[in-house]
Every structure is written in structure tokens, then in C-alpha cells.
Amino acid sequence: MTEPDLSCTIAGVRFPLCLMNASGALCVTREELEALGRSRAGAIVTKSMTLEFRKGNPEPRYYPFGGGSINSMGLPNLGYQAYAELIPALKAFKKPVIASVAGLAEDDFPEIARTISKAGPDLIEVNLSCPNIPGKPQIGYDFEASERLIRKVRAVVDRPMGVKLPPYFDPAHHAAMADVLKRAPVDFLSLINSVGNALVIDPETETVVIKPKGGFGGLGGSVIKAVALANVRAFWKAFAGRIPIIGVGGVASGTDVFEHLLAGASAVQVGTALVEEGTGVFDRLAGELRDVLKKKGYPSSTAAVGKLKEL
Numbered sequence: 001m002t003e004p005d006l007s008c009t010i011a012g013v014r015f016p017l018c019l020m021n022a023s024g025a026l027c028v029t030r031e032e033l034e035a036l037g038r039s040r041a042g043a044i045v046t047k048s049m050t051l052e053f054r055k056g057n058p059e060p061r062y063y064p065f066g067g068g069s070i071n072s073m074g075l076p077n078l079g080y081q082a083y084a085e086l087i088p089a090l091k092a093f094k095k096p097v098i099a100s101v102a103g104l105a106e107d108d109f110p111e112i113a114r115t116i117s118k119a120g121p122d123l124i125e126v127n128l129s130c131p132n133i134p135g136k137p138q139i140g141y142d143f144e145a146s147e148r149l150i151r152k153v154r155a156v157v158d159r160p161m162g163v164k165l166p167p168y169f170d171p172a173h174h175a176a177m178a179d180v181l182k183r184a185p186v187d188f189l190s191l192i193n194s195v196g197n198a199l200v201i202d203p204e205t206e207t208v209v210i211k212p213k214g215g216f217g218g219l220g221g222s223v224i225k226a227v228a229l230a231n232v233r234a235f236w237k238a239f240a241g242r243i244p245i246i247g248v249g250g251v252a253s254g255t256d257v258f259e260h261l262l263a264g265a266s267a268v269q270v271g272t273a274l275v276e277e278g279t280g281v282f283d284r285l286a287g288e289l290r291d292v293l294k295k296k297g298y299p300s301s302t303a304a305v306g307k308l309k310e311l
């Protein structure tokens, strides 16, 4: 059998490999973004940008543990103007550039999106789900605000845009967000952001493990894979496979990528495993995914998308 094709197309944009960094993982500075450009990653995703430069939350704000990680970074980033200047240079790496747009207030999003769209990213990912800004709830849990915001951003961008959503834990909430997205359509979905406001405790020291928000933070890594898969599957079914999905959550092996594909993802993003392993993780995951697809007889990653069997 010839080697399986691991490329994919999302919203008309071709990705040479269906694996990329999750926004937030090693993608704040120019050096980090260029390292992603030089790596095997199929795209370069920027850190979620805000109007102004942000130092982020006080440290320690990231803590890996067996099975995952917890973080409360607080959107440290260079500010959108800096990313607008960087994007043209990142395009020299000849892979898609995804600009992740955030904000501290609803009107920040369209302001950032208008400028960043002109800088020429291939796709814009609107982050409706950061759990780590004290006093700012995750927008994706407010369906009316999400719809308003999507419409405002859509009106000012001329690039394909998607939304990065928080995890939902009830079919009624999957349905409510799917209804929002039917009224205010987007070109792709990134599912899911970290599982917000979790608490990891070190029983030895009897302390929390990160400083912000009394130790509360977003959970990532293998422990959230099942939640991520459920969200990918729920939205894939809600749209009968008609919106491309980027799966995020718990990808640490080629088999994890394969499970995301089966659930309905066309590509996956890697967070905790990238932070822990560095950009070499994309070579390892690509090799493992190729082996899984070959063993299973799939000619391409695309051929596995949505093929999950139900009992």
C-alpha cells in the first residue's frame, strides 16, 4: 500500500499535514512562531491576541502532571499589531497561518479581526473560550453574546473564519450552539478549548499547583480526550459533516489523532504534548498516524473523517 496522504483541506485552504499547534502552545513570540514554521506542523497558529500586549497571569501558571496539564496563562501575547506585522513573514513558510483572535471586551474582537484580516492569514480562529481571565466568563457559554460577536467579526473579515469553543457537557448546549452557528455561520470549528476552572492539588505540599484564580485553571492533555471527542462528534452530527472541524484535546499519539478523525475532525491541534515534547512531536505524531492508517487500510486521513461506528 502506498503511504497514506496526511494532508487536508479546511474552508478551501490546503494543509500539508493535518496536525498543527493549538493556540497557546509555543506560539506567542516571533521565535516560537518561526520554529513552528520550520517544523513539520501543517500550519502555524498564533497565540490568541488582544488589543494590547499582555504579560499574562502571575506564575506559576502552567503545571504538567501524569495525564495532562492545567494552565491559567491569562492570554500573554504581543498585542494584535505585532502579529499583524509578523503574519506576512510567517507566510514564507508556505503553510497556512491561522490568526487566533481574542479580546477582553466584545468590541475588541471586531477591531482586532479587521486589522488582522488585512495582514493576510489564511484563516481566522475566534477564541470564544478562554477560561483564565479573572472576572471574564467564557463567551461560548453565553449563546446570545456568541451570536452577536460572530456577526460582528464576520462583517469585518475577508478570510475564512472559525470559532474555538469551550467544551459543552449536555446535548441541549451542543444543540443551542449549533443553532447559533446555523443562524450566524462560520467556516470551521475548533473543538475544544481547555476544560475550564479545574483544580489540581498537590497532596504532599497541600497546595494548589498554579497561582492565578486560587489554583483554578484550564485542563488539557490526555485527561480531556474523551470530552474533546464527544464535542467533535456532537458538532459533526449536528451539521451532518458539513462544517470542517479541527479537533483539540488529548492528542498525544497517532491513535489519538485517528480517534479525532473518526469522531469527525479533519485536522487536530496539539497543546500539552507540544509543550512537553517540543516541535518534534509533529514528526512523531505524523509517523504514528501514518502507521495506524496503513494498518487500518485507510488511504488518507481524510478517508477516516467521521467514520466512527455506533452500536
Ligand code: SIN
Residues within 6 Å of the ligand: 024, 048, 071, 072, 073, 074, 075, 076, 127, 129, 130, 131, 132, 133, 193, 194, 218
Ligand atoms: C490562556 O492564555 O489563559 C489560555 C488561552 C485559552 O485557553 O484560550
